[in-house]
Amino acid sequence: MKIIVDGVKTDLNTDRCSSFDEVLLTIQNHVRDIDDRRLVIDVTVDGRKLHEFDQEIKAANPSTFKEIVIKTDDVNKTAIRALKEIKDGLPKLSGSMNNIAESLQAGDRGRALETFSQSCTEWRKIIQFLDDLAVLLQINYSTLKVNDKSVDRANEELLSLLMDTKKAIEADDLVMLSDLLEYELASKIDEEIEIADVLIEHIAAR
Known part of the structure; x- marks a missing residue:
């Protein structure tokens, strides 16, 4: 060969x-x-x-x-390029979250769960990439801060929030879902963009 x-x-x-x-x-x-x-x-x-x-x-x-x-x-250039792609893709997740609320309001819980599942897949890909990046570049996420919290903590909060969102959909709880989508997850998207910026700056300075 x-x-x-x-x-x-x-x-x-x-x-x-x-x-x-x-x-x-x-x-x-x-x-x-x-x-x-x-x-x-x-x-x-x-x-x-x-x-x-x-x-x-x-x-x-x-x-x-x-x-x-x-x-x-x-490796640093590759990581920065991937982080910029994630940044560009994150706002699209916001649209997906809005579609979840619309489906539930229309009484289509099946469609809401399907859209949520697709969004979760994208979120998990992002978190998995960040985990792999930490190992590859030996980055300690507990020492990198975003909004006065570590990157580790921010990602843990995101996973917990996704679980709460799934429960709200399954329970047809429009009030809880509305709060989660409009306030919690919307701010999480902004926070993940900030995490990407922090990592880009950190890697570029190596």
Whole structure:
């Protein structure tokens, strides 16, 4: 198998790798050995770009691959770029929250729960990204403050708030839901934008 990293053919031996994940880990370790500030950002296998949920490639026997092309980037730049994308996407969640209230007011609790589930998925992706970022860049969220609270605490409050929102939908409690959506979750969106700004500033200063 030919492995190319940033346009350069490597001499990596992946013969002992029994899965694609092992191959990718070998490549990632190779990249870090060269420069621990770089991160794999793009993977193409035999001309096919790898996506997060591409189970066909991940389940295939590595010996069937002919060529893997890897692109890397500075880990800090990659993190900042991702945080800016999150910032841009957060206001859209506000619209989703409004749709939840409208569905419940129309008596369509099923639709409200479906929209809420979709919104929760997006929220959890954001929190998971922040968790992964903390590990990758060794950032201590307990020491970073937003609105006089730690980033850790802010994210815990968000998860608790999402649970309260689900309970309000299931109970058809329009009064509670209205308060949660209009005041609590709206301010949380603003707070997550501030968290992104704090992290961007923190990473840029490294």
